[in-house]
Amino acid sequence: MVREAVxxxxxxxxxxxxxxxxxxxxxNSSRMENTWNTIIEDENHHIIVNEINGKIEIRGDDF
Structure with missing residues (x-):
């Protein structure tokens, strides 16, 4: 399933x-967490992921 990252x-x-x-x-640091939260909460950023069986993955034929 293709979806937006959370x-x-x-x-x-x-x-x-x-x-x-x-x-x-x-x-893992508070700076990394803060940066990630800023990206995720920004309505102008959209990270699209491919989820397979509940995990974010790349298919072999995507390369």
């Missing part, structure tokens, strides 16, 4: 970012 998706998105190109997941 606040609770942060850590799944961080793990996806790690899988795609990062070397490590940023340390």
């Amino acid at each position: 606040k609770e998706d942060l850590y799944e998105l961080l793990n996806l970012s790690l899988f795609l190109h990062e070397k490590n997941i940023p340390e």
